[in-house]
Amino acid sequence: MTTTERKEETDSVARMERLNANLARIEELTQRLTAAISARRSHDAALDGPASDVYLKAAASWVAGMMRDPGRMLEQQIGYWGKTLKHYVEANQVLAKGEFKAPSDPFPKDRRFANPLWETHPFFNYLKQQYQLNSEAMTGAVGQMETLSPEDKKRVDYFTKQIVDMFSPTNFLGTNPDALERAVETDGESLVQGLENLVRDIEANSGELMVTLADKEAFTVGGNIATSEGAVVYRNRMFELIQYTPTTDKVHKTPLLIFPPWINKFYIMDLKPQNSLIRWIVDQGFTLFVVSWVNPDASYADVSLDDYIRDGYLRAMAEVRRITGEKQINVTGYCIAGTTLALTLAHLQKAGDKTVKTATFFTTLTDFSDPGEVGVFLDNDFVDGIERQTAQDGILSSLFMQRTFSFLRSNDLIYTPAIKSYMMGEAPPAFDLLYWNGDATNLPARMAVEYLRGLCQQDGFAKGEFPVFGEPVNLGQVQVPLCAIACETDHIAHWKGSFNGIKQMGSKDKTFILSESGHIAGIINPPSKGKYGHWTSAAQPGGTPEAWLAGAEKTPGSWWPRWGAWLAASSGAMVKARAPGGPENPVLCPAPGTYVKPAAAQN
CATH class of the missing domain: 3.40.50.1820 (Alpha/Beta hydrolase fold, catalytic domain)
Incomplete structure (x- = not known):
């Protein structure tokens, strides 16, 4: 066995040991997470989101619009289907040529998708473009709800955008290239540390999930902030x-x-x-x-x-x-x-x-x-x-x-900090x-x-x-x-x-x-x-x-x-x-x- 082969074998063993150690830590943290969540104090469900009548009004308005002007509603749906199918065909055509790259991307820049893989990798680019097509279709459908009052329309529009933001592929480990790259680079250490951060935040807030936005040990009121005499x-x-x-x-x-x-x-x-x-x-x-x-x-x-x-x-x-x-x-x-x-x-x-x-x-x-x-x-x-x-x-x-x-x-104060931390x-x-x-x-x-x-x-x-x-x-x-x-x-x-x-x-x-x-x-x-x-x-x-x-x-x-x-x-x-x-x-x-x-x- 050559020196290079021995070094590779040693490195492989060391990485496997680190991975196993991280898996053991995950088991320990999972137990802490379960205990932290169980400490969550019950509260009025109305504080967690709008009442169901917001969504019922939206559904009723959409159906009313469909009944009154089915042509326009079908046009919106068919337009969405057409864009989705075209996107699928274009992605496959590029791959069929034996080229490992993404098709042209017509969407504007979005800082959530800053990793170059969102533009160059066929898988990630396909996810990004399809997400943006879905977002466009959902917000467009809300815009056509003419029977809603201005107040109800504003609420439906706002909470629809919240749902759209929540389902961004960047918010999930399996579809976030930054998180996946970091996990591979660190032999899973980043995921363990992320779980540690998650457990810490839930324990600190009595079972509720609130992302810690700043290092709480870095500042002292009257020490290095709020120091005017x-x-x-x-x-x-x-x-x-x-x-x-x-x-x-x-x-x-x-x-x-x-x-x-x-x-x-x-x-x-x-x-x-x-x-x-x-x-x-x-x-x-x-x-x-x-x-x-x-x-x-x-x-x-x-x-x-x-x-x-x-x-x-x-x-x-x-x-x-x-x-x-x-x-x-x-x-x-x-x-x-x-x-x-x-x-x-x-x-x-x-x-x-x-x-x-x-x-x-x-x-x-x-x-x-x-x-x-x-x-x-x-x-x-x-x-x-x-x-x-x-x-x-x-x-x-x-x-x-x-x-x-x-x-x-939400993107600035919830999702982006959560991605970085967890x-x-x-x-x-x-x-x-x-x-x-x-x-x-x-x-x-x-x-x-x-x-x-x-x-x-x-x-x-x-x-x-x-x-x-x-x-x-x-x-x-x-x-x-x-x-x-x-x-x-x-x-x-x-x-x-x-x-x-x-x-x-x-x-x-x-x-x-x-x-x-x-x-x-x-x-x-x-x-x-x-x-x-x-x-x-x-x-x-x-x-x-x-x-x-x-x-x-x-x-x-x-x-x-x-x-x-x-x-x-x-x-x-x-x-x-x-x-x-x-x-x-x-x-x-x-x-x-x-x-x-x-x-x-x-x-």
């Missing part, structure tokens, strides 16, 4: 108030108070120094306060939107005034916190209270007549289920909210934004249902019917000067809906800014990046969003400096910089405080 200067059951340490000798007289959404934690505005909105605001010479909301447990079950307004908004405003000695303050609300800020401003207007000088709204919906993409989850099938589940749990769990928002971008065996990346995205919070049961029923479903604020402290308020009562920033591709608070709410507000001084990008990247867009531009118009928000945009001017780069100048014009003269706290508000602890930390770190 400041202090907690007030705390109650609802929030901690953080005052940030000035970085300039003088500051504007009027302080700024930011209310972040309590669906996630505030430090999205303070991830790293180079993209920290909080640090940028302080560097511009503003006295900045930020609310850090508590992450509620079942003991908060009966907390309402009124409680958030009374013990959150009004209390925080009072403490900022006490600490700074100023009669008026500027305020900002982000997403749901912007919605609730608008409710608070309407209440203050009715009460004749002049506490707020100006207001800024980040990606805020107040008119829910068209809730946008997220509206597919606001029908009674989902909301009824949420109401039943929250009555049992006392909270709307962050798990259900994370899953819902992830499905709005099929490729890769470790989650050290990505601060995705770490924050996974650090979600719960909602109190009563507040969640009030928001979903009264604001989202019934559009009570825009109709002047939603009560604050028992008295109905309306958008016309929001009369302070305001600036609103919406984001062009926002999938949570779509910009046209935000525009429609702002134009109904009673303020005579409105500035509307449309930023490029989405719900997070469009807001956290530091000038130093020179990345996303924004649109503005000298005209007050009115008419249709499309007409406003047609007359707007686009400016390259971040909207932050434009907003900073707008804010400065309403923030008074420069005064000596203020250190955090005061005689009646001693420093309780350093920023970012305790409420933002994981539950284990708060004890």
Whole structure:
């Protein structure tokens, strides 16, 4: 036996040993997986998907269309059959010539199919093209359902696309060339590591499957993210108030108070120094306060939107005034916190209270007549289920909210990360934004249902019917000067809906800014990046969003400096910089405080 032959035999034995070892690990992991799944707590089935009537309506509409215009329906079906048959024949003709290659591919590029084998290998290319033909046929059939109401059609279209995305061949091991190549290269190690990742995620979420998007060990809140210097200067059951340490000798007289959404934690505005909105605001010479909301447990079950307004908004405003000695303050609300800020401003207007000088709204919906993409989850099938589940749990769990928002971008936030983690065996990346995205919070049961029923479903604020402290308020009562920033591709608070709410507000001084990008990247867009531009118009928000945009001017780069100048014009003269706290508000602890930390770190 030659040296080469002996080496090959030794390598073969070693690879077989590694393979057998991996098989043994798979058996052990399978037992852990079974135990983890068995720990899954039952929950209302309505939270897992739309009610069956969505599909029944779709089927009924398709049959009605077939009966009314069979020719058009048959044309659609025959067209699909013809394309499928043509694709099959072309693939076989290439193979019949003895050429191991794929036929011509007419479909546009899709980043899911980046591996060259999707283009060159006959098997993988055939799967890809047939999947794309199937997808085209399904979405085309939905487009022809004319008897559905606009709302039902939107839901059928959305959930059809979810099904189409789920069945992509990239989502299955046997039809994913990247995963198969990695498994061969690693003698099955990648599959074992992928199973390890899967078991870890299911164990971490009490039997539920949620893909870990970021390395949880790579970041520490207050360590390498959320590091802007400041202090907690007030705390109650609802929030901690953080005052940030000035970085300039003088500051504007009027302080700024930011209310972040309590669906996630505030430090999205303070991830790293180079993209920290909080640090940028302080560097511009503003006295900045930020609310850090508590992450509620079942003991908060009966907390309402009124409680958030009374013990959150009004209390925080009072403490900022006490600490700074100023009669008026500027305020900002982000997403749901912007919605609730608008409710608070309407209440203050009715009460004749002049506490707020100006207001800024980040990606805020107040008119829910068209809730946008997220509206597919606001029908009674989902909301009824949420109401039943929250009555049992006392909270709307962050798990259900994370899953819902992830499905709005399923390829980016579910399937692609799952492929990398479970099929490729890769470790989650050290990505601060995705770490924050996974650090979600719960909602109190009563507040969640009030928001979903009264604001989202019934559009009570825009109709002047939603009560604050028992008295109905309306958008016309929001009369302070305001600036609103919406984001062009926002999938949570779509910009046209935000525009429609702002134009109904009673303020005579409105500035509307449309930023490029989405719900997070469009807001956290530091000038130093020179990345996303924004649109503005000298005209007050009115008419249709499309007409406003047609007359707007686009400016390259971040909207932050434009907003900073707008804010400065309403923030008074420069005064000596203020250190955090005061005689009646001693420093309780350093920023970012305790409420933002994981539950284990708060004890």
